[in-house]
Amino acid sequence: MEKKMFLVFGILGVFFMFGVAFAADIVKIGVTYDQTGPCAHASIHAMNGLLIAVDEINAKGGINGKKVELISIDGACSVEKSLGNVKRFILKDKVDTIIGPMFTGPSMACMPVVNKEKILLVTGSGGNPINEMLAEKPGEKQFLFALSMGIVFQHEHNVNWLKKRGITKVAMINPLNKLGEGSNAWYQNFAPKFGVQIVASENYDPASMDLTPQLIKLKAANPGAIVTMASGADGAIMIKGFHQLGMNIPLITSDANVTASFVESLEGKTEHVYAPGPISTAPVETLAADDPRRKRIEKFMKDYEKKFGKRSQSLNWEGVGYDSMMVTYEAIKNAGGDQTKMRDYIENMKNYPGINATYTFSATNHRGYSVDQIQMFKIKGNVWNLAD
């Protein structure tokens, strides 16, 4: 009897060892991008970019010989769901690193968890105040990195652009959420320092179906331009009202709108619509032939077409996913399994060439961006083009 039990356990033990060995042969990455919900339009593109990066890494043999495997769960643009996913990645799946969530609120909610558990998290959230938090509390180690231009750089770029064109009176309208709050706060505090005055400010419920009540109040203040972080459906509704009211001033929207599908949703009414974007937004033909970014972007677009059978839909958002995966790859490759070392490694990365930007991180800059990585784009002929 005992000999039989010994044999059974022995065989089970061998299987178990195989299981453990297989488990150790992969790098597990928890991804909580959003596939549903009002912010999903950006995340869906980011996911595609991420998948291309994973294919590229695995084709080269993986990270230090281990293939990358994703555990991907929809965050649904919800704080509760995204946070739940992140906790489950840490406690149940024991992932090696986390990518996402994309939206401001959910990504902010995850920061205390990843800092406490000391696990790296790379997001693309624009509204996340990571750099502001780093500036406020320089001693506190933050494990979140956000590979997008973010509110501060974007807004700084916007006011510079406005000032250069002699527009000093600006009205602003923002959604009633964390992103809108952050945007309001920045413009109120910093725009005057750049010589730009906020003459009117309105808010709106993101689920609104008509924004003319707020827009007419902005019009009354006679601004030289309007700035807003509206995007997706409420962005389209706002632009509709803006055109109906006959306002012929620049409407600077959020970087999240720089996608082909957003332009399509405007049904041809695209005048005066601007948005800041990373250099990858410009049609690749406008880059110089010897520009190294052009080669990278062209390779990415080729891989995209091969994998998805259609043209890249939104290079800057796909770039967020791709760059997030690649930066994570560098961290794991060079710093192994130690989360704190991985975090420090990224902080020390300088001039890392990505799709969207050439990233230079630091202890006070977890975005890797700077104002000169951003350009202004305008919808011309139903396509996003460099604004003049």
Next chain:
Amino acid sequence: MEPLTYYTQFLFSGLTVGAIYALVGLGFALVYNVSKVLNFAQGEFVMLGAMAMIYLVKGLQLAIPLAFLLSMLFVAVIGSLLDLIAIRPVQRGSPLIMILITIGGSVLIQGIAGLVFGREHLSLPPLFFRGKVITLFEAVFDPQIISIIVLTVLASISLKIFLTQSWEGKALRACGENKIAAYLLGMNVPFMRTLSFALSGALGALAGILVTPICLMSFQGGVMLGVKGICGAVIGGLNNIWGALIGGLILGLSESFGVGIISSKYKDAIAFCILLIILFIKPQGILGSNK
């Protein structure tokens, strides 16, 4: 800027949103009047109509009138299926069970729509008055809304005539007022209910097609529209065919004036407060009668 301009704009915005709620609520009121079922999947009928229209017009490049009819037909079929598959087996059950089943149906439809149509917000070009804007006292108004209001009024009138003058319509009302008596008189009550679901599906599709040019549509867009449309119908009175129109407009106008005069933060709170007040003072709704 003149206060008159502001108030006119709030009025226009309220009519815009209210007209949308009214048309959505009409289908809901119809089903309730005939079968006493509170169909919480009405919002999904709206969404499906919009999605079908988008697919037919943008994907298959069909002519707009043809796509219009096909979309309404499609959702009428979906509505009938919802009744046949989900409601008929439990038709002797309590109203609460019916409500839960329609909610379940709504979640199912959303899920399938998300897989089939994707997650992006999709748009339609305006069907009438393309690119035109009405200006009054410097406030602006999208004439598409006129078409929504006119069609809602026409639909209400047609329904009223159908329900009071035609034999089938009277039969539908009879089934709603007293199911047992209707059975005893030989009416095919289940068929009547299926017919009402089909009609409300078509109405929902109409709403979706007219509303999408104004506020776009996504696979989850029916939820909010459905809730507000139902609220509007309840405020106006479920057992009066004009209730959905009046209630929807009141809801839209109070939201718009609330946003304009008080604050955007309380938009939904104001709407639900109005609902609660009406339910306390006159639970049958503004136009409702004690039956």
